[in-house]
Amino acid sequence: MQHTNRISRRRAFVAVICVLGVFAAFVIRLIDIQVVNAAQLQAEASTKTSGELVVYGERGEILDANGEVLAGSVKRYDLSVAPVNVNAFTRTADDGSTSKVSVEQAASEIGAIIGVSGKDILDIVSDALDKDGNSLYARIAKSVDVDQYRAIDALDIPWLYAKQHPARFYPNGAIAGNLIGFVGSDQEPLAGIERYMNSCLKSQNGTQAYQRGKDGVAIPGSMETTQPAENGAAVKLTIDADLQWYAQQRLAEQVEATKGTWGIVTVMEAKTGKLKAVAEYPSVDPTDVSASNPEDRGARAFTTPFPPGSTFKTLLAASLIDAGLADPTTQVVADGWYYPSNGAEIKDSFPHGPMNLTLTGVLAESSNTGISQLGERMSAEDRYAYLQKFGVGEKSAVGFPGESSGVLHPWQKWDNQTFYATMFGQGLTSTSIQDVSAYQALANGGVRLPAQLVEGCVQPDGTVTNVPSSTGTRVVSENAADLTVQMLESVPTEGHFGTTLQIPGYRVAAKSGTAQQGDGSGGLKSTYIVSMTGMAPAENPEYVVSVTIADPTTIRSxxxxxxxxxxxxxxxxxxxxxxxxxxxxxxxxxxx
Amino acid sequence: MSTQLAQTARPLRSPATEPQRAPLRAVPLRTVRKSRPKIAYAITTIAAVSGIVVAQLLSSVALSQGAYELSDLRAQHHDLSLKQQSLTEQIEVLSSPQYIAESAQALGMVINQSPVYIRLSDGTVLGQPGPGGEPTERPLADNQVGNSLVDQLGPIGSKKESKEKDSSATPPADDPSQGAEDSSGAGESSSNPPPSQVIFENDLPSPKTH
Structure with a gap:
């Protein structure tokens, strides 16, 4: 009796232990699932039952003054395959009929759409498989456009994948390419307005989460935006795309015809300081950046200063009139050479005997010796102050990436030759924007306005931010400015240019410049930087135009x-x- | 069971009270019949419950059907928006100045370098008109402003869009002689009707327009 009791008690004990053991195992597993690995398991589960989408924000557009799109955002697709899965498959047509598609057939179908041969695609697949027998990824094509993607999608190939990504689209090609700049393959802004106005243009990608059923269809009502995408704002330029194109086309023709190295055309609205065109040659097509030389991808109009030459005689003439030291009829006898008492030597560009010139005549003939004698009437200090007021030696208000301020040494550092050279635009450098801006002051009754390239950053709700300042500064008196413009009218009518500067029906004021340039080793280059800057109509100038061509050889002036x-x-x-x-x-x- | 026994046994324990009780008789049939309508309540309830269940089922079927429809429509919307993007891209490239200039030149158009204005207040012609129909300046050279997107379209007139779209939409520039004929024809026909005259009314000249 006692024996049986002990046995049954032991059995009960063992049973209890077993039950407890099993219970403990469950508890441990429960804790493991619910606490220890909870996060991981939840994440694993959610990948099976839910999905997440990246919603791309669109990078803002770059528009011209009339709203023409110069840079926009589009969708592009990268195509890839899972090489290990590349097999023949069965295609079901819309009418329900099925057909067998071989790998070769599929490859040639893809190739026909993206413009390569079917063999190229098969080579990519076999190369990937050679490297790794279980390869799951091999890229077939980068950035195919929407039409190609739709055609590819219609092929219904199970092992072909397309990944969407945003890309930049420049429908006008090289028109204003040097200003717009470009982005890298990852949308990183690399140059121009793209970089300069990136804080306005940039977008923010968002995410959407949803629960999905077994067939991948989102369960209704489960789609929620976890992070909304934000589109970038648009940048509106002051540039007119049509005019920009015309200027680039004409400039390119002329630089080619004169065998120059590069050229710039700048057009500024006289009464606002807005740049309507900043054309360059050679220029970059932002769609195909690698087709242009690296040194041609920036905006020379802003970044490359050069000696302006005789176009700066105009600035001195205006300063002299403003200071009351001369008027359009002030007389000077200009010889071919001029040897001032300080030891400098001044020569005219063409040999001639003494000419009885007025200040107007000095500008029409572009006489260095004449302007040097008249320029002596003003102290170097005053002349320097006037040049500064014209914006020389100071970056323009645009503040373009890599913009140069040009070089204007303080008047105390001018040597004897530089004292005279600065009167006719040598011994200092300026950018094309500075040149046109100085002439804008004369065209606008003596008030220089800040140069503008960007109208502003247009937010999606229509508000415009980053509007540049338009407060002008007076450089010379209105009378001095108007008289100077009137004197410049003699250049097209009585200068060395025949009728080439005349526009029937319009009064044109212009000044030429043929600047000597250093060769980088203390000597002078045999070629010049030639320019023509002016405005029309002279009685009430509306637009200032400046043309610069570097190193022309068929015509050197x-x-x-x-x-x-x-x-x-x-x-x-x-x-x-x-x-x-x-x-x-x-x-x-x-x-x- | 035991309680039932206890209850049925109970009257036996007090036989003394028995004579006072009415004699037992069968429950009248009517009472039994009267209790029957309670089944109707049950049926109603069950019917209602199953009705709700069925309705819920149907509505969830409809809802999930809607989800498929929605998914279908979304796909359609996506496809259409892709088509729209593709067309917008094409329009923007086709409206680029390079393309328009090339097309215009292929049609024989030239740039007029002599702007002329008529001042309406006194009918004065401002500016100097150049010879009609002739370029007053040298014509544009071939396109110098690169646009690789326009280049992708191929030479004007033979482009891929003529394959894709109504061929009548492209300018008739495929055949240069055709274009020349067209332009000369247009020149003749415009020279036949009398030149439109400026009609002066009340000292304020204004062209007669239709």
Whole structure:
């Protein structure tokens, strides 16, 4: 009896232990599932039952002054295959009929759409399999466009994948390419407005989460935006794409014809300081950046200063009139050479005997010796102050990436030759934007306005931020500015350019420049940087145009820039419906 | 069971009270019949419950059907928005100045370098008109402003869009002689009707327009 009791008690004990053991095992597993590995398991589960989508925000557009799209955002697709899964498959047509598709057939179908041979695609697959027999990824094509993607999608190939990504689209190619800049393959802004205005343009990607059923269809009502995507804002430029194209086309023709190395055309609205065109040659097509030389991808108009040459005689003439030291009829006898008492040597670009010139005549003939004698009337200090007021030696208000301020040494550091050279645009450098901006002051009654390239950052709700300042500064008196413009009218009518600067019906004011440039080793290059800067209509200037061509060889003087200046200015007057001049020009005498 | 026994046994323990009780008789049939309508309540309830269950089932079927429809429509919307993007891209490339200039030149158009205006207040012609129909300046050279997107379209007139779309939409520039004929024809026909005259009314000249 006692024996049986002990046995049954032991059995009960064992049973209890077993039950407890099993219970403990369950508890441990429970804790393992619910606490220790909870996060991981939940994540694993959610990948099976839910999905997440990246919602791409669109990078903002870059628009011209009329709203024409210069840079936009589009969808592009990268195509890849899982090489290990590349097999023949059965395709079901829309009508329900099925057909067997071989790998070769599928490859040639893909190739026909993306423009490669079927063999190329099979090679990519077999290369990937050679490296790794279980390869799950091999890229077939990068950035195929929407049409190609839709065609690929219709092929219904089970082992072909397309991954969408945003990309940049430049429908106008090289028009304003140097200003717009470009982005890298990862949408990273690399140059120009893309980089400069990135804080306005950039977008923020968002995410969407949803629960899905066995067949991958989202369960209704489960889609929720976990992080909303934000589109970038648009940048509106002051540039007019049509005018920009015309200027680039004409500039390219002329640089090619004169065998120059590069050229710039700048058009500025006289009464606002807005840049309507900043054309360059060679220029970059942002769609195909690698087709252009690295040094041609920036905006030379902002980044490359050069000696302006005789176009700066105009600034000195305006300063002299403003200071009361001269007027359009002030007389000077200009010889071929001038040897001032400080030891400097001044020469004119063409040999001639003594000429009895007025200040107007000095500008019309572009006489270095004449302007040097008249320029002596003003102290170097005052002259330097005027140049500064014209914006020389100071970056423009645009603040373009890599913009140069040019070089204007303080007047105390001018040596004897530089004292005179700065009177006719040598011994200092300026950018094309600075040149056109200085002339804008004369065209606008003596008030220089900040140069503008960007109208502003247009937010999705229509508000415009980053609007640049338009507060001007007076450089010279209105009378001095107007008289200077009137004197410049003698250049197209009585200068060395025949009729090439004239526009029938309009009074044109212009000044040429043929600048010597250093060769980098203390000597002078045999070629020049030639330019033509001017405005129309002279009685009430609306637009300032500047044309610069570097190193022309078939024509070495500023005559190389003259036809382009005339063409672009004509196009400007035509495009903006500027009425022809009605008052006759004052025709200041050039000789006495 | 035991309680039932206890209850049935109970009256036996007090036989003294028995004579006072009415004699037992069968429950009248009517009472039994009266209790029958309670089944109707049950049926109603069950019917209602099953009705709700069925309705819920149907609604969830409909809802999930809607989800498929929604998914289908979304796919359609996606496809259409892709189509729209593709067309927008094409329009933007086709409206680029390079393409328009090339097309215009292929049609024989030239740039007029002499802007001329008529001042309406006194009818004065401002500016100097150039010779009609002739370029007053040298014509544009071939396109110098690169646009690889336009290049992808191929030479003007033979482009891929003529395959894709109505061929009549492309400018008739495939055949240069055709274009020349067209332009000369247009020149003749425009020279036949009398030149439109400026009609002066009340000293304010204005062209007669239709």
């Amino acid at each position: 500023s005559a190389a820039a003259a036809p382009t200046f005339q063409q672009v200015l004509t196009q400007v007057l035509k495009s903006y419906d500027v009425p022809p001049s009605t008052e006759p020009a004052p025709n200041w005498p050039t000789r006495f």
